Amino acid sequence: MSPLAQLLEAALFSACRPLTAEELTTLDSDASAADVRVALEQLREHYDFNQHGVELVELAGGYQILTRPVHAAAIERAQFSVRTPKLTAATLETLAVIAYRQPVGRVEIEEIRGVSAGGVLRSLQERGLIEVVGRSEALGRPLLYGTTALFLELLGMRDLADLPKAEELTIALQPHRAASDGADDAAAYVEAES
Amino acid sequence: MTATEPTTLPEVPTSALGAGPGFVVELEAFSGPLDLLLHLLREEQLEIADIPIARIADQFLQAVHELGLNQAADYLDMASRLVRLKAQMLLPRRAEEDGWEDPRAELVRRLLEYQQIREVAVWLGHAAGKRAEQLARGYLPPPPALPPPPLTLNLFDMLAAIDRVIAGMPSPVLHRVVARPLDVESATRRIEDLLLDQEEIRWTDALGSGVTIVDVLSTLLALLELAKRGSLRLLQPTPFCPMVIARESTRPAA
Numbered sequence: 001m002s003p004l005a006q007l008l009e010a011a012l013f014s015a016c017r018p019l020t021a022e023e024l025t026t027l028d029s030d031a032s033a034a035d036v037r038v039a040l041e042q043l044r045e046h047y048d049f050n051q052h053g054v055e056l057v058e059l060a061g062g063y064q065i066l067t068r069p070v071h072a073a074a075i076e077r078a079q080f081s082v083r084t085p086k087l088t089a090a091t092l093e094t095l096a097v098i099a100y101r102q103p104v105g106r107v108e109i110e111e112i113r114g115v116s117a118g119g120v121l122r123s124l125q126e127r128g129l130i131e132v133v134g135r136s137e138a139l140g141r142p143l144l145y146g147t148t149a150l151f152l153e154l155l156g157m158r159d160l161a162d163l164p165k166a167e168e169l170t171i172a173l174q175p176h177r178a179a180s181d182g183a184d185d186a187a188a189y190v191e192a193e194s
Numbered sequence: 195m196t197a198t199e200p201t202t203l204p205e206v207p208t209s210a211l212g213a214g215p216g217f218v219v220e221l222e223a224f225s226g227p228l229d230l231l232l233h234l235l236r237e238e239q240l241e242i243a244d245i246p247i248a249r250i251a252d253q254f255l256q257a258v259h260e261l262g263l264n265q266a267a268d269y270l271d272m273a274s275r276l277v278r279l280k281a282q283m284l285l286p287r288r289a290e291e292d293g294w295e296d297p298r299a300e301l302v303r304r305l306l307e308y309q310q311i312r313e314v315a316v317w318l319g320h321a322a323g324k325r326a327e328q329l330a331r332g333y334l335p336p337p338p339a340l341p342p343p344p345l346t347l348n349l350f351d352m353l354a355a356i357d358r359v360i361a362g363m364p365s366p367v368l369h370r371v372v373a374r375p376l377d378v379e380s381a382t383r384r385i386e387d388l389l390l391d392q393e394e395i396r397w398t399d400a401l402g403s404g405v406t407i408v409d410v411l412s413t414l415l416a417l418l419e420l421a422k423r424g425s426l427r428l429l430q431p432t433p434f435c436p437m438v439i440a441r442e443s444t445r446p447a448a
Contacts, residue, residue, distance in 0.1 A: 016332030069327035081333040083326040092315035115226035156325030
């Protein structure tokens with residue numbers, strides 16, 4: 001590995017959050033953005049080629065050294081670290097609305113989800129997954145929310161463009177599918193309910 | 195991207211609150227009225243674009259009732275909308291009438307929109323689950339449990355605590371102790387009065403009327419005291435015969 005790649009490795013190892021390419025460029029005044037990109041690629045290949053227990057992951061607009069998924073269970077069993085607990089359905093739905101509609105106000109979120117959203121919004125804000133990004137011009141100038149870098153980090157996304165595109169979604173229910181499909185669905189429901 | 199997975203109903207901790215009425219935890223099973231509505235439609239394999247409002251409104255109301263959601267405002271709001279739609283659909287309309295807007299259009303739009311959000315939510319859930327399998331630095335274990343802080347109490351807390359302890363104690367079996375003072379003085383007076391009139395009196399005379407154990411004791415003590423003072427003599431001519439109380443002859447009473 002080049003000296004620059006080693007420096008990047010040290011920096012990424014020491015950091016508790018993803019570091020952006022711009023941030024990494026400040027480590028060495030002689031290194032250009034292109035140099036950093038090349039060194040990062042070298043580091044990634046180094047981890048992959050030598051089958052390290054960690055890998056270089058691109059997320060939330062930056063880079064981070066993360067353990068490989070295969071080791072998660074053992075590490076957690078030994079209580080050296082814990083996996084982030086699962087998000088609830090209400091949390092995920094609210095995040096979905098905000099991710100696609102941002103900046104978006106509480107009223108619109110509630111209209112789409114059909115339930116009041118005050119509590120969920122507050123807890124998401126406390127966890128740093130969303131933030132107030134402005135105020136609407138509407139009556140009462142309600143707060144507008146948007147997702148944060150931590151949101152991307154939590155979901156392992158590089159940026160919002162990683163979200164599924166609207167045209168990739170099967171928007172409507174599909175009652176016209178083959179009858180067997182529908183039967184499977186119904187069966188799954190019965191199972192879930194029992 | 196696969197189709198939205200069937201809504202799995204999260205396990206519901208019903209044991210905590212039981213099946214009583216009130217704000218039941220089964221609310222958690224659906225993330226909202228639209229979720230419940232989608233669930234019903236899916237269960238009946240109905241098409242969103244052509245909802246049989248009357249039927250689905252009835253089922254919605256029934257589900258809300260059965261799940262004990264009838265205290266949750268969000269569900270009641272949807273229930274009232276459905277009932278209103280049901281009424282609107284019942285209104286007669288001419289087939290050739292122009293500009294007739296399907297009253298269900300708004301609901302259909304909302305359901306489709308919500309359906310889309312559900313799908314994204316599932317995608318986000320998968321993404322988060324995948325990301326959670328990779329651990330980053332910076333994990334801080336939860337801090338060890340601290341020893342309890344030193345006890346700080348004020349007087350009133352302590353008194354209240356004492357009250358609580360006392361209130362919790364079973365009441366002990368109490369015996370009422372009644373003071374029954376011996377009335378030696380009046381017994382003495384009574385005997386002296388009797389001896390003024392008579393040379394000798396019997397023990398039973400000395401006791402007077404309404405004899406209680408206290409009177410007997412009082413009289414006995416009075417007799418012994420008087421005998422000690424030399425005011426009278428106590429005689430018993432034969433064994434086991436009644437005691438005779440005689441005035442002390444050597445010293446005339448007066």
